[in-house]
Structure formats: C-alpha cells, structure tokens
Amino acid sequence: MAVSMKNQAAVAGIGTTKYTKNSGVSELALACEAVRNCCDDAGLDPAEVDGLVTYTMETSDEIEVARAVGLGDLTMWAKINYGGGAAVGLIQQAVMAVTSGAAKNVIVWRAMNGRSGQRMGQGVSGNIISSDLIHWSWYMAYGMLTPVSWVAMIANTYMHKYGVTREHLAEVAIAQRTFALNNPNAAGYGRPLTIEEYMAAKRITERLCIYDCCQETDGACALLITSTERARDLRQKPAVIRGVTQASTRGQEQMTSFYREELDSLPEMELAARRVYAMSGLGPKDIDAACLYDAFSTEIVMQLESFGFCERGEAKDFVADGNLRIDGRLPNNTHGGLLSEAYIHGVNNIAEGVRLIRGTSCNQPRRAEHVLVSSGVGVPTGAVIFGRD
C-alpha cells in the first residue's frame, strides 16, 4: 500500500552563511557552516544527522561534509539534477526518507561560490555540462549560452501574447527589492530600486534588463527535515510539509522546452500545482504567501497562472494591483528572493517559506497559515506547501 507523505515530515532547522559576492573560502567551508548552523537552529546534535541530499551541481560530496562537520552514520544520501529545479526535489527526497524510515534526520543543502567562482550568468562551460552536452550544443552554437538567453525566448512569447509590459516586470522587481530593504543578509539591503532606475537599466536581452535577473551569490543554505513528531521536540516551530512533488512533463528540455505546441505557459509547473494541491487537500485560495522561484521576473508572472492564482493572461493585472506586496493577496518572496536577497539556487527561497510559517520573516505578513514554494522554472522542477503544526 502506498504511504502518504502528507503531514509526515517537517522542516525543523534553517542554517545559512552570510550571502556575499566574494566569500574568500571554499564551497565546502560554506556547506559546513550552513549545516552546522542548521543543526544549531534546530537544537539537534549533528551526530544525529543520518541523511544528506544536495544538487548534482554541488561540488562538495556528502561524505566530505559529513566528515568535516562530524555527522553521524549515514543511511541515505542523494543528489538531484537540473540546477535550481532541484530545490524542492531535495525536500521530496528527505520526506521520502523520513516517511519510509530510510533516515530519521535529513539535511539538505546548497553551497556555492556563485559570484567569485563559477558564475551562472556567464553561461555554460565545460564545468557544468556533461552527458547533456549535445542538448546544450543546439543552442551554444548559435550563441545562446546563458540562462537569460534561454528564458527570454519563452518570456517574449508570453509577454507578446498577453500584453505584459516592462512596467509589470518592474513591479515584480521593485516589490521584492522593497522586501529586501528589511533583510540585512540580502544583496538589496540598503539599495532601494525606483521605477526610473528600472526603466533606464541596461538591456540584457529582448525584453529583459539587469533588474529582471537574479543575483549571483557566494553562500550556502541548509535545511533539516525530520518527522513531524520529532520536530515538535526540537527548538523551532515545525513547518509541516503538507504536499511536495517533483514535476517534469512531455517535451521537457532543460531550459529550452521550445518544441511544445504552445510556449505561453509552464506545463511542468502546472503538474507540480496539481500534485501539491491534491496531496495537501488545499487549493490556491488556501495559500496565504509564496516563494515562487524567481531567477527572472517573468517567471513570477507566469507561475501565478500555473498555480491557479489567476486565469491565463491575467497575472499582469494581479501583479499591477500590488498583490505581491506585504498587504496584497499573495506576499511573495518576502526575503527579497533570488532577485534581491541571494541566488542560492532556490534553497534560500525554501528557507523563507519556513520562516513565514514560523512567523519570523523580516516581512511577516498578517496571515501565513499555508505557504507555497516552487523550484526552478523552465527545467524539471517541483513545489512544496508548508503549513503550521
């Protein structure tokens, strides 16, 4: 008989490093610091950690982290593929492990010198590509070498079809920058963004400017997943996992799903939505706040439709009405997000989802009973819904 993952596990710890542009330390050192801080936050002895999950793109292996931090005996570990699409997949692996008994206390993390080391914004290189080299080559040969170049194609179709303007995207960027002004660990801390600055910004691609693109960051973020029962005995208020899923759909490519009939939606995100709503028994009306993956501002607009907060083509109006702000219908990325806090490949967005449930966000909305978090857009991805215990 199938085991339900609903409400079985919770996030019980958050650990981060400082988010900077030049850490001056190794990615392994960042990973260790985040994992240690995560155990401290939860009040868990690191020797009790018996499961680890990270990204295939992570350069620090599980046993290196375990040895350096002094973790206990490990009974499960895994690495999840597809860049930022992995973020929620880490949580799903941990929930499966905790629910099945494969492990009791699972740490998931991402550590990267994403500015001083391998920069995502500088595009693909031999360091990133491996078995899918041929896939990338159909685009590299033509000069599509960066995430923004791949995202721009579908963003442009969507914007053209539904009349989305730069002013709409500016509202996404400015709303999140405004949140970052209250977050001392955010790249946007102390740096307000005006509509004038946005409109005058350097053009990166047709029709995205620098403020539509996320940060590049040195830093790490780790989360502890354990059973809901165990989480109640730890230091923090549990963020109970009501629903979690990974999602990839027909015609899926990594960033370049250009060959589907329609290019104005995110089929993999719609699958993630159906799955998390079905598992949790919740719907869009039950979601009080969100941390939608935001490597690019257009991704927020499109996901509002994928997750059923708006009808197709109406997200631009939802955004323009201020609904992503603190007193709006769906306060979104209240830490600043990838656009204005840091780019820790989406794990930092999951951490903020947990803070919202705890009630400890630097921009805590009036109500946060249920929070939705998604991972990478345009790649095999996933979504998770957190709730209060």
Added chain:
Amino acid sequence: MPKPGRIKPPMGHDNAWWWEQAAQGVVAIQRCTQCQTLRHPPRPMCSECRSLEWDFVASSGKGTVTSYTTLYYPQFPGYEYPLNIVLVDLEEGTRVTSCLTGCTPEEVDFGMAVTAYIHEDEDGFKIPMFRPAAKGGI
C-alpha cells in the same frame, strides 16, 4: 593567433550527421522510417512509435518566426551582437532554433517569413541560419 570562433557542437552518434548535412548545404530533418514522423532536435528513438530506425529529409528552408529574442549582453567571442535568435516553424512542420541575420532587432517579428541559408564562419565551420524571406535563401 586566430580569432576565437563560435562554440562548436560535440560530434556524437545522435547529432554529427545533422552537422555533416549542414556542411553540404542541407538543413536536415530527421524522419522515422517506420511511422514517417519528422522530429527535431535529433534523437535516437521515435517518441511516437519507439522505432530506432530513421533517415532524414532536406528541408525547403522556408518557415515563419514563432518566437524570438535578441541578445545584447553578456557578449562572447565568436558571435556578433546584437544577436537575433529565432524559433522557426519550418513548412515541413518541425521547429528549429537558429540565428536571424540580414535585419535589425527592430525588424524581427512574430510570424515573419524567413528562409534558411548556410552561414560559413571565418574558420570554415558551416551552420544553418535564417534571413528574411524577401532576401532569398538556400
């Protein structure tokens, strides 16, 4: 030292043949020999009938722009900016990602008619690209 050129595709079992055709002036479209379905980018199996047998047809090169973007920054050696990138729906029914030359970024538009031609780099590498249909193609 020669100028650095564009990033060349690795030549594997599943894609080298397409570039070999391009070098001979052909924009190839892979075809399942069992159910005749055309597919692009090339893959080893037909996702309609699961046949591993395939050949290819030569595209007329005629198509329309179904989406586009223009890349301004960052700029990499081997490419000219601003760089128009297009998704072209070929009249045979498959879609291809390519560059559009012979027009300004302002002139690129959804639905515009384009024609393929074979672009040759200074280092001799040949790659299918598109230009506005009015300006002629392969």
